[in-house]
Amino acid sequence: xxxxxxxxxxxxxxxxxxxxxxxxxxxxxxxxxxxxxxxxxxxxxxxxxxxxxxxxxxxxxxxxxxxxxxxxxxxxxxxxxxxxxxxxxxxxxxxxxxxxxxxxxxxxxxxxxxxxxxxxxxxxxxxxxxxxxxxxxxxxxxxxxxxxxxxxxxxxxxxxxxxxxxxxxxxxxxxxxxxxxxxxxxxxxxxxxxxxxxxxxxxxxxxxxxxxxxxxxxxxxxxxxxxxxxxxxxxxxxxxxxxxxxxxxxxxxxxxxxxxxxxxxxxxxxxxxxxxxxxxxxxxxxxxxxxxxxxxxxxxxxxxxxxxxxxxxxxxxxxxxxxxxxxxxxxxxxxxxxxxxxxxxxxxxxxxxxxxxxxxxxxxxxxxxxxxxxxxxxxxxxxxxxxxxxxxxxxxxxxxxxxxxxxxxxxxxxxxxxxxxxxxxxxxxxxxxxxxxxxxxxxxxxxxxxxxxxxxxxxxxxxxxxxxxxxxxxxxxxxxxxxxxxxxxxxxxxxxxxxxxxxxxxxxxxxxxxxxxxxxxxxxxxxxxxxxxxxxxxxxxxxxxxxxxxxxxxxxxxxxxxxxxxxxxxxxxxxxxxxxxxxxxxx
Numbered sequence: 001x002x003x004x005x006x007x008x009x010x011x012x013x014x015x016x017x018x019x020x021x022x023x024x025x026x027x028x029x030x031x032x033x034x035x036x037x038x039x040x041x042x043x044x045x046x047x048x049x050x051x052x053x054x055x056x057x058x059x060x061x062x063x064x065x066x067x068x069x070x071x072x073x074x075x076x077x078x079x080x081x082x083x084x085x086x087x088x089x090x091x092x093x094x095x096x097x098x099x100x101x102x103x104x105x106x107x108x109x110x111x112x113x114x115x116x117x118x119x120x121x122x123x124x125x126x127x128x129x130x131x132x133x134x135x136x137x138x139x140x141x142x143x144x145x146x147x148x149x150x151x152x153x154x155x156x157x158x159x160x161x162x163x164x165x166x167x168x169x170x171x172x173x174x175x176x177x178x179x180x181x182x183x184x185x186x187x188x189x190x191x192x193x194x195x196x197x198x199x200x201x202x203x204x205x206x207x208x209x210x211x212x213x214x215x216x217x218x219x220x221x222x223x224x225x226x227x228x229x230x231x232x233x234x235x236x237x238x239x240x241x242x243x244x245x246x247x248x249x250x251x252x253x254x255x256x257x258x259x260x261x262x263x264x265x266x267x268x269x270x271x272x273x274x275x276x277x278x279x280x281x282x283x284x285x286x287x288x289x290x291x292x293x294x295x296x297x298x299x300x301x302x303x304x305x306x307x308x309x310x311x312x313x314x315x316x317x318x319x320x321x322x323x324x325x326x327x328x329x330x331x332x333x334x335x336x337x338x339x340x341x342x343x344x345x346x347x348x349x350x351x352x353x354x355x356x357x358x359x360x361x362x363x364x365x366x367x368x369x370x371x372x373x374x375x376x377x378x379x380x381x382x383x384x385x386x387x388x389x390x391x392x393x394x395x396x397x398x399x400x401x402x403x404x405x406x407x408x409x410x411x412x413x414x415x416x417x418x419x420x421x422x423x424x425x426x427x428x429x430x431x432x433x434x435x436x437x438x439x440x441x442x443x444x445x446x447x448x449x450x451x452x453x454x455x456x457x458x459x460x461x462x463x464x465x466x467x468x469x470x471x472x473x474x475x476x477x478x479x480x481x482x483x484x485x486x487x488x489x490x491x492x493x494x495x496x497x498x499x500x501x502x503x504x505x506x507x508x509x510x511x512x513x514x515x516x517x518x519x520x521x522x523x524x525x526x527x528x529x530x531x532x533x534x535x536x537x538x539x540x541x542x543x544x545x546x547x548x549x550x551x552x553x554x555x556x557x558x559x560x561x562x563x564x565x566x567x568x569x570x571x572x573x574x575x576x577x578x579x580x581x582x583x584x585x586x587x
Contacts, residue, residue: 065137070090073090112270118261120133121133152179156181159182217232319333384402435467439475458483479509489515506579506580508578551576
């Protein structure tokens with residue numbers, strides 16, 4: 001079998017590709033979720049570890065800022081070890097042990113947890129150090145004597161009492177140097193009360209601070225002089241006070257402060273934090289074995305997904321290919337499944353059967369049209385030839401006969417034209433308000449002569465007005481076709497009645513006769529084109545066999561329905577139901 005479609009459009013290929021994408025997306029999503037969950041757990045554990053490390057680091061920085069050696073660090077290390085559950089080891093920069101919270105010696109990791117140096121602080125771990133990188137707890141020569149502490153504390157408490165009298169609450173706090181300071185006071189507001197509340201006296205440096213500032217200023221100005229800058233005088237906040245607008249070099253200030261504080265703080269040390277037993281803290285690493293295992297599982301999932309997809313796709317494509325072959329060979333397709341493909345095959349078989357019936361109806365219709373047209377044409381030709389040969393006189397009788405056959409031909413052509421317009425959806429209606437009872441009376445009057453000639457009584461039975469909106473011409477054609485058909489099949493002495501009735505939303509026109517009736521097996525075909533219950537009587541009863549088909553199309557175009565009830569030798573009733581308001585949508 002030759003392939004009539006490109007391989008890339010094959011159902012197997014497309015389903016395989018979709019399955020592969022779904023599998024990849026599923027694996028990626030699962031892996032992402034696993035990684036995120038694991039990472040979150042690891043980050044939580046590491047956060048707890050970092051929290052403990054930060055506590056240890058901060059406490060040891062404070063110890064180093066207040067002590068010029070690590071000799072007395074042992075008790076501090078043991079206390080921190082009990083609080084955090086870590087073993088803490090301090091070494092010099094060349095890894096000589098300065099202090100250990102544990103017992104037996106351990107092998108230290110290659111990389112230290114942190115470097116403990118109060119003069120070079122990690123600002124992430126200790127934001128209070130600011131940009132200078134110097135622990136604010138390292139005060140060195142700025143540490144006040146007990147007498148100076150008492151003096152500044154007394155001034156601070158007086159200032160608090162004074163400020164509270166002006167509605168400015170404040171508190172006293174002690175700085176690392178031992179100086180009493182005010183907290184909770186707006187500097188801009190307190191400036192106006194500085195003289196009254198002795199705030200200037202509180203901010204004035206003590207003898208200890210003056211001596212420390214003198215040494216610091218000397219070192220800073222020596223640095224500035226080497227840079228060609230003007231000398232400055234620093235205050236307790238390490239900014240220039242003699243010339244407020246002049247900003248001294250921060251590098252000079254920081255380097256001078258470190259040089260001044262070096263003798264008062266402990267030397268730099270390496271900090272190692274270990275597990276409770278001295279083991280290194282666990283870290284998350286993806287080993288080669290784990291990576292291989294993940295890749296193997298991923299590959300297995302992909303292979304399984306592809307195999308299942310190919311299997312399902314082949315099972316889906318097999319009936320579709322059979323359906324394609326059946327369509328090419330114009331034969332019914334085998335239906336072996338009850339899924340969507342099976343329903344598709346069943347629908348295809350129904351479509352094929354309907355197409356075959358339509359084709360048979362088309363052939364029969366062409367044959368019927370040819371037959372219907374041939375009969376009057378043969379009559380016209382035969383009589384004209386007989387008149388030409390002198391066998392028939394060319395008189396009024398001959399012309400009347402020819403006119404009758406011509407009218408029959410015209411009637412057939414008009415009916416065919418109406419059906420063609422209905423099939424093409426071009427049957428145009430011109431609705432307007434009308435009374436169905438009045439219209440039925442007009443139809444009865446128009447067919448009175450024909451009914452009288454056939455010896456059939458024609459009456460109208462209407463119960464009040466039956467107003468509706470419809471095309472009066474087409475509706476008269478509907479009722480006229482039904483009346484003509486009823487008169488044609490009603491023997492002399494019978495009767496035809498047009499019943500008109502109405503409800504709130506519909507109008508009913510029923511044409512009943514006492515004619516020959518229609519057999520039950522023929523009722524489903526009465527509205528088919530060119531259909532007659534008695535083929536042998538087609539010429540005797542007249543008609544083209546299209547009237548009822550036209551009736552059905554016209555009624556449906558009005559959004560109504562037409563039905564028939566009949567019993568052999570008792571008569572038939574054709575009932576037309578139309579909506580009161582025409583909405584332009586066929587039923």
